[in-house]
Amino acid sequence: MAERTSSSTLPSTPLPTSSSRTPHIIAAAVTAAAALGAGILFAVVSSGSAGDGGGSRRAFRSEGAIQEPRQAVVEALEAIRGGRCKTCGELVFFLRGPPQSPVSPAAFRGVLGAASATASEKLPPSNAHCLRVPASVLHYIQESYLPATRRQLVEAQQKQQPSPATPALQVEYNLFAQMVAADVTLRALSVERATPFDKDNRSHMNLLQQLWMAAGKPATTYSPLGQHWASIGFQGVDPVTDLRGGGVxxxxxxxxxxxxxxxxxxxxxxYNERVQREGKHSWYLLAVVSIQLTTQLMLEQDHPLHVAHLEMIYDTLCLGAAGDATAKTAGRRAVAGQKGVRLGSTRAADTAAFWEFCKSARSAEAGMFALHHALLLHFKECWTRDEPHVMEYNTYMSAKVFSTFFTTKWADKTLTAP
Structure with missing residues (x-):
């Protein structure tokens, strides 16, 4: 488990910012603007968000966030202080905009990215499909809000008697900073999805051997090519050919x-070995199914992501070494509950200390892997129960698997308890 950090200790790792830009405002200005209360126009409750918070959750208008990222941050701060954004997943849900609204190229790719995009590049069908918040909002958070708030925290730490408002400022800083760090990880995973398997890369080849061993096969029978890969759910003698679309x-x-x-x-x-031995047609290609799920989750085209899905991505804590399949993972809410921390009490010192602890434990990669695994386990449960014909795969996935997973009613059952 990651070592707990004192709430008064400032983040030691600088966030990615451009040294050529001067922050537009100071955090005090953000705080003052947020305090105007009645002078700030909040977006109305989206018709698609009622199931995510009993109709109480608000979402910033993403169209306005493109032009007014500062206003998006101001409204997000109000949502944090009002208890509507207690996790990074809820913050992403808020900042990406009303779920049913269309995604603009500038929000998804940034102004420069939108200008250079080709006609063949697809946008997510709606905000609900987005893994990340608008590019302009992220840029503003990195370049203006985080540096300014960090300066305020440094000044508070230098005082003999820290302000009672310091814990709340630490919580807000960590919410945004950890969301930004997760976004960097998601971008790296997107690049990895587009990276083809390289047979000259030893680490890539080692993955195939690890998969073979995990299936319980003797090491002496391993070969990168052969009909034996069909037993794990690949379509041909070369498993690499099935990785197109999903990459490494x-x-x-x-x-x-x-x-x-x-x-x-x-x-x-x-299961697949048994049903094929019995002459049934309810088998499936396990490896191909897993690859398809990876691709669909990363491409942001097919499935809406609700708060529970976003929290799994952004609020999964890895309580062990990075990349260790045996490391315990847990949700931020569950860990907070186990420690007796109320995430909505942003002015409490123990809440600030908890967010400092999470800084070293949070892992968007572990969260993205956990979401993939939860979906694959959900598929297993559904398919084993219904045993559909293999030729019904596409219609079955849409009608029975995806429709019951990508819903506001879904709740994770896979992450271990802290």
Whole structure:
């Protein structure tokens, strides 16, 4: 488990900022603007967000966030102080805008990215499909809000008697900073998804061997090519050919699933072996299914992500070494509950200390892997229950698997308790 950090200790790792830009405002100005209260126009409750908070959750208008990222941050601060954004997932839900609203190119790619985008590049169908907040808001947070707030925290730390408002400022700083850090990780994972498997890369080849071992196969029988890969759910003699669309990330997530959920993984292999031996047609290609799920989650095209999904991505804590499939993972809310911390009490010193602890434990990569694994386990549960014909795969996935996973009613059951 990551070592707990004192609430008075400032973040030691500088966030990625451009030294060529001067922050537009100081955090005091943000705070003062937020305090205007009645002078700030909040977006109305989206019709698509009622299930995410009993109709009480608000979302910033993403169209306005493109032109007024400062206003987006001001409203987000009000939401944090009002208890509507207690986690990074809720903050992302708020900042990306009303779920049913269309996504503009500038919000998704940034102004420069939108100008250079090709006609073939697709946007997410709606804000609900987005993994990340508008690019202009992220840029403003990095370049203006975080540096200015950090200066305020430094000044508060230098005083003999810290202000009673310091814990709240620390919580707000960490909420935004950890969201930004997660965004950097998600961008790196997106690049990895587009990275083709390289047979000359030893680490890539090692992933195939790890997958073979996780399936319980003898090391002496391993070969990168052969009909034996069909037993794990690949379509041909070369498993690499199935990675198109998912890249190295898809293989890494499949390997991690096989190691972290080894019992379930072997049950899925045994199920397919049994039904084919019995002459039934309710088998499926496990590896291909896993790769498809990786691709769909990262491309932001097919499935809406609600607060529970966003919290799994942005608020998963890895209580062990990074990349260790045996490391315990837990949700931020669960860990806070176990420690007796009320996330909505932003002025409390123990809440500020908790967010400092989370700084070293949070892992968007672990969260993205956990979401993939939860979806694959949900598929396993549904398919084993119904045993549809393999030729019904596409219609079954849409009608029975995705429709019951990507919903406001879904709740995670896979992360371990702290």
């Amino acid at each position: 990330l898809a293989l890494r997530q499949l390997v991690h699933f096989a190691q972290a959920h080894n019992t379930a993984f072997r049950e899925m292999l045994a």
